[in-house]
Amino acid sequence: MRQQQRLARYAMALTLLGSAALWTGxxxxxxxxxxxxxxxxxxxxxxxxxxxxxAISDVPAAQLRRDSLGINLADDxxxxxxxxxxxxxxxxxDQQISIRGIGASSTFGVRGVRIYQDGIPQTGPDGQGQVxxxxxxxxxxIEVLRGPFSALYGNSSGGVIQIFTADGxxxxxxxxxxxxxxxDTFRAGVDASxxxxxxxxxxxxxxxxxxxxRPHQSARSESFNGKVDYTFSSRTKLTFIANILSRPNAxxxxxxxxxxxxxNPDQTDPASLLFNTRKSLQxxxxxxxxxxxxxxxxxxxLMGYFGHRAxxxxxxxxxxxxxxxxSSGGVIxxxxxxxxxDARWTWQGPLAGRxxxxxxxxxYDTQNELxxxxxxxxxxxxxxxxxxxxxxxDIARNIDEYTQASWEFVPRWTLTAGIRxxxxxxxxxxxxxxxxxxxxxxxxTYTASSPVAGLLFAARPWLxxxxxxxxxxxxxxxxELAYRPNGTAGLNFGLRPARSVNSEIGAKFLMSAxxxxxxxxxxxxxxxxxxxxxxxxxxxTYENAGRTRRSGAEASLDxxxxxxxxxxxxxxxxxxxxxxxxxxxxxxxxxxxNRLIASGNRLPGVPHNDGxxxxxxxxxxxxxxSLTGQYISAIMVNDANTEFAAAYPVFNAAGGYARNFGxxxxxVFLRLNNLLNRRYVGSVIVDxxxxxxxxxxxxxxxxxxxxAAFR
Numbered sequence: 001m002r003q004q005q006r007l008a009r010y011a012m013a014l015t016l017l018g019s020a021a022l023w024t025g026x027x028x029x030x031x032x033x034x035x036x037x038x039x040x041x042x043x044x045x046x047x048x049x050x051x052x053x054x055a056i057s058d059v060p061a062a063q064l065r066r067d068s069l070g071i072n073l074a075d076d077x078x079x080x081x082x083x084x085x086x087x088x089x090x091x092x093x094d095q096q097i098s099i100r101g102i103g104a105s106s107t108f109g110v111r112g113v114r115i116y117q118d119g120i121p122q123t124g125p126d127g128q129g130q131v132x133x134x135x136x137x138x139x140x141x142i143e144v145l146r147g148p149f150s151a152l153y154g155n156s157s158g159g160v161i162q163i164f165t166a167d168g169x170x171x172x173x174x175x176x177x178x179x180x181x182x183x184d185t186f187r188a189g190v191d192a193s194x195x196x197x198x199x200x201x202x203x204x205x206x207x208x209x210x211x212x213x214r215p216h217q218s219a220r221s222e223s224f225n226g227k228v229d230y231t232f233s234s235r236t237k238l239t240f241i242a243n244i245l246s247r248p249n250a251x252x253x254x255x256x257x258x259x260x261x262x263x264n265p266d267q268t269d270p271a272s273l274l275f276n277t278r279k280s281l282q283x284x285x286x287x288x289x290x291x292x293x294x295x296x297x298x299x300x301x302l303m304g305y306f307g308h309r310a311x312x313x314x315x316x317x318x319x320x321x322x323x324x325x326x327s328s329g330g331v332i333x334x335x336x337x338x339x340x341x342d343a344r345w346t347w348q349g350p351l352a353g354r355x356x357x358x359x360x361x362x363x364y365d366t367q368n369e370l371x372x373x374x375x376x377x378x379x380x381x382x383x384x385x386x387x388x389x390x391x392x393x394d395i396a397r398n399i400d401e402y403t404q405a406s407w408e409f410v411p412r413w414t415l416t417a418g419i420r421x422x423x424x425x426x427x428x429x430x431x432x433x434x435x436x437x438x439x440x441x442x443x444x445t446y447t448a449s450s451p452v453a454g455l456l457f458a459a460r461p462w463l464x465x466x467x468x469x470x471x472x473x474x475x476x477x478x479x480e481l482a483y484r485p486n487g488t489a490g491l492n493f494g495l496r497p498a499r500s501v502n503s504e505i506g507a508k509f510l511m512s513a514x515x516x517x518x519x520x521x522x523x524x525x526x527x528x529x530x531x532x533x534x535x536x537x538x539x540x541t542y543e544n545a546g547r548t549r550r551s552g553a554e555a556s557l558d559x560x561x562x563x564x565x566x567x568x569x570x571x572x573x574x575x576x577x578x579x580x581x582x583x584x585x586x587x588x589x590x591x592x593x594n595r596l597i598a599s600g601n602r603l604p605g606v607p608h609n610d611g612x613x614x615x616x617x618x619x620x621x622x623x624x625x626s627l628t629g630q631y632i633s634a635i636m637v638n639d640a641n642t643e644f645a646a647a648y649p650v651f652n653a654a655g656g657y658a659r660n661f662g663x664x665x666x667x668v669f670l671r672l673n674n675l676l677n678r679r680y681v682g683s684v685i686v687d688x689x690x691x692x693x694x695x696x697x698x699x700x701x702x703x704x705x706x707x708a709a710f711r
Contacts, residue, residue, distance in 0.1 A: 041116075041143040041162050043406055043416060045346060045357045050510050053416050053454030053466035054149040055082065055520050055554070061139035061166070067626065067654035067669040069179060069187060069703060070136045071208050073097075073161075078612035078630050081518075081554035081570040082146045083159070086683040088695050091210065091219035092252035092279035092313070094130045096605075096683050099146050100522060101550040101576040102158025104605030105531075105686040108477055114153045116162040118227065118241050120287045120305045124338060125365045125398040125424055126477040127156030133245045133283055135225035137177065137189045138204035140166035146554075147522055148470025148502040151450040154363075154400050154422050156474045158500070158524070165227040165241065168193040168200035171711050179705030181671075183698065184211025184218075187705070200229040212253070213698045215268040216277070219250035235293020241305075242286040252277040254316065255685045255692035258643055265679050265696035271316035275330065275376055276383030279313040297349040301361075306339035314376055314383055322375050322389070325436035329389035330376030340365035351407060358405040359418075366397040369478065391432040392440065394478040398424045404452070416468075417453040422446075424475050428482070428491055442491035444481065448473040448499070462512075467505045474498040476530055480542040485533045496544050500526040514560040523551040529578075531639065532687050533593070534585050540689070546580030548603060568614040576603035584639060595640060602636045604686040607647075609633040618656075621665075625655040637684045637693035645694060648680035663711045671703040 037049045037058035049056050057080045064076045074085035074095045084104070086096040098104035103112030108128050115122035115129040123129030145160040153160050172194035179187040189206035203226040210219045225243040232238070253268040254277060260267060271277070287305030294300060317330035344361035371394050375386030404418025423445065430440040454468030475497045484492045506520030526548045533543035552574035559567045578601045583593035611631045618624025633647045656669030674697070682697030 039143050041145045041160055042149050043357065043404065044344065044359045044361075045348065045406070047357075047406070050464055050508050050516075051414065051456065053414065053456035053468050055146040055504065055506060055518070055522075057081075057083075057144045057146075057556075059142045059144065061136055061141055061163075064136050064139075064142070065177075067624075067656050067671050069181075069185070070177070070189075071187060071206075073131050073134055073136070073142075076628075077142070077144075078628070079556070079558075079568040079570050079614060080144045081556045081572045082520075082522075083144055083161075084572075084607070084610055084632075087697075088683045089213075089698065090217070090252060090254075090695060091132075091221065091247065091250040092277070094132050097131065097161070098605065099144070099150075099159030099161075100524065100552065100554075100572075101574045101603060101606040102524065104576075105603065107686065108479055111477070112156055112158040112474060114150065114157050114160045116160065117243070118163070118165050118239070118287070119289055119303055119342075120241065120285070121340065121365060123156065124367045124477075125155070125396040126367075126426065127475055128477045129156075131161070132247070132281070133223065133243055133285070134163050135165075135204055135206060135223050135243060137191050137206050138165050138202050138225045138227070140164050147504040147520070148452050148468045148472075149416075149418075149454065151452050151470045151472035151500075151502065152402055152404055152418050152420050154402075154420055154450075155398060155424055155448075157450075157472050158474070165225060166193065166202050167229060168195045168202045168227070170195040173709055173711050175707060175709040177705065177707045179703055181703035182701035183213045184209070185703065186210075198231045200231075202227045212251070213701075214253045214266055214696070216251045216272050217253045217268070219247065221245065221247040221250075233293075235291075235299070237291045239289040239291075240286070241289070243284075245281065245283045247279075247281040250279050250281070252279060252313075255688060256694045256696065257691045258694065260692075261681070261694045261696060269316075269692055271318075271690075274382055275314060275316040277314050277316050279311065281309075281311050283307065283309040297347055299346045301342075301344040301346070303342040304340070307337075309336040309338065310334065311336075317376065319375075319377050319382075322377070325434075327389055328373035329386065331374040331385055333372040333374065334369055335372075336367055336369040338365075338367040352409070354408050354410070356405065356407045358403075360403045362399075362401045364397070364399050367395070369394045369396075371478075388432070391430075393427075393429040393431070394482075395427040395429070396424065396478060398422060412458040414456040414458075415453070416456070417451075419449060419451045421449045422473070426475075426478060426481055426491070428478070440482070440491070442493070444491055444493060446473075446475045446497050448497065462510050464508045464510075465506070466508070468503070470502045472500045472502060474500070474530070476542060479540075480530060483541045485541040485543060492541065495530070495542055496528045498526050498528045498530055498544070500524050515558070517555070517557045519553070519555045521553045523549070525549055531582075532584065543582075543584075545578065545582045545584075545597070548577065549579050550574060550576040550603070550606070552576075564617050564619055566614075566616040568612075568616075570612040572610040573608060574606055574610075575608065576606040577601060578603065578639070586640070597639045601639060601641045604636045604638055604641075605684060607633045607635045621658050621660065623655070623657050626653070628652045635681075635684055638687050643691075643693060645681035645684050648678060649676075650678060650680065650697075651675040665709045665711075666706065667709075668706045669704065673701045673703065674699055676700075 042054045074087040109130045150157040175191045191204040193202040228240045285307030290302045292300045311334040342363040373390030402420035406416040425445045452470035456466040504522040509517040528544040531545040554572045557569040581599040586595035614628045616626040631649045654671040658667035677700040683695045
């Protein structure tokens with residue numbers, strides 16, 4: 001039955017594409033050249049998104065800042081189909097981000113999706129990344145790449161999210177923002193930008209604090225982001241980028257069980273209070289990017305970066321399990337040095353008289369993480385730094401070579417293809433060796449080649465059809481390799497990388513300068529999916545589960561009409577299942593697999609349906625208003641599909657006013673979140689060993705703020 005439904009949806013999508021290709025379209029579509037978003041993530045060459053054989057969205061950062069908190073990427077990016085970004089309202093954990101169902105089950109930051117900031121990787125060589133350091137105040141735009149072409153970015157590329165800092169421009173501008181809302185939410189920021197001769201800069205500082213609507217939920221952070229450009233000539237530019245994030249004490253209320261959620265969604269699990277669960281985070285990063293134009297057709301891009309990240313997290317692991325000789329304790333302490341480089345050559349010119357762009361490059365990334373574990377108790381005192389239980393260096397490196405080209409080989413037909421070869425090496429050096437805890441040192445290397453190809457047909461000036469295919473892979477992260485399921489010392493050498501085959505067909509519509517739309521059908525077939533195997537004494541181990549399938553469709557519409565109105569619609573359907581049955585653990589602790597995960601079970605964390613709508617009225621000056629709504633269907637929270645988070649709709653409204661006073665622009669806004677005061681689960685913790693799957697969202701809450709921009 002599921003197969004028939006899936007085929008019916010694909011047939012409907014193909015029918016829509018074919019019907020669109022035969023439609024002559026409105027006459028004015030060919031009279032006025034439509035506006036096109038210029039993107040670079042899919043091809044590494046600046047191209048209109050309309051001309052790329054891939055699903056890629058360009059989101060103005062102003063849309064994420066306007067009449068909103070402007071801190072969380074997840075808050076206002078629902079207009080991108082296929083992307084599910086969920087605000088956990090827990091700043092001790094990163095935001096939950098998945099693309100077409102990939103990465104939805106991650107419990108270690110962002111998995112399966114590559115993260116970049118101004119071309120600098122925010123995903124480590126092992127495939128784990130985060131978006132907590134994104135500074136939306138200084139950003140110009142965000143690109144979201146979905147589908148096969150993301151595999152050209154290497155390990156763990158089910159999708160790519162890239163944020164770009166705005167260039168400094170003349171005249172000089174200083175912008176200040178202040179926002180205050182429910183739950184002692186406070187935000188203040190200042191941004192300064194200018195361009196003087198060959199030098200341009202954009203720097204920003206943002207403070208944020210949150211009291212929380214649940215006990216033990218408060219957090220505070222400060223972030224800085226800066227970008228300095230120096231233009232030597234029309235072809236050569238040097239860019240310096242630096243960012244700092246400080247989140248010294250983010251309390252962790254953890255999730256709730258189903259029973260606790262039903263009794264009181266605003267409560268916090270007693271274990272969080274007993275062990276004072278919390279996390280501190282410090283990160284500093286800097287990078288240089290040189291764009292060097294060799295000739296009119298050839299250019300070189302050189303990038304290098306270096307950074308430091310320190311994390312200390314107090315967990316709620318009970319004292320008993322920590323007494324086991326092999327326990328790593330209840331405190332995680334990470335001190336990471338990371339860096340890398342990327343060199344790329346680009347050629348743009350004719351081949352056989354037709355336009356061609358060709359990119360050849362290589363990248364190297366490394367991280368050296370000193371990982372320590374401590375007990376979370378001293379005597380009878382809980383939630384404090386206790387005895388050392390783990391001490392090791394986890395080193396991950398990758399060396400990748402890649403090439404890709406895009407060629408309009410005949411009029412209206414464009415072929416884009418590429419391949420990336422990756423070598424990812426893990427090395428663990430154990431410094432905590434005792435009579436009962438042996439030497440866990442070891443090394444492991446994974447290699448993979450990821451080919452990708454796409455074909456685009458310009459059926460009409462306003463309609464482009466495309467199809468693409470690619471292969472990708474995802475290595476285990478260092479934490480998943482650390483322990484073997486059988487409890488013996490050494491890395492989990494039996495854990496293999498997940499391999500995926502991705503395919504997509506789609507259509508892009510650019511009807512006029514004010515109307516665009518897109519539709520796509522996709523499928524990802526994965527073998528060796530990495531899943532939880534055992535959980536003993538605070539140590540989690542992992543295994544490969546066989547084959548999975550994520551298939552579905554997505555659609556979007558962006559329409560500006562009647563001068564001041566702007567409507568956005570997005571919808572995603574995903575059917576994500578385990579194709580192969582496998583055995584896993586049930587209960588804590590668990591040393592031997594004792595539960596069958598049946599073929600056909602849904603992948604946890606992935607809703608069948610995700611719909612988004614936004615209606616906005618107003619211009620840059622004067623009065624403005626907006627209404628947004630999102631519907632997410634029920635989500636399974638564990639592999640066994642025994643529990644789920646219920647479906648929900650949520651609505652937000654905002655309004656504001658802006659006016660110029662000479663060279664100064666003042667703007668105020670008021671925002672109402674969750675208008676219907678609906679209590680729902682905002683995010684889920686997949687396969688939580690204690691059954692605390694549910695992270696409740698707040699009820700009706702208010703945010704108000706103002707912006708002053710001085711030129």
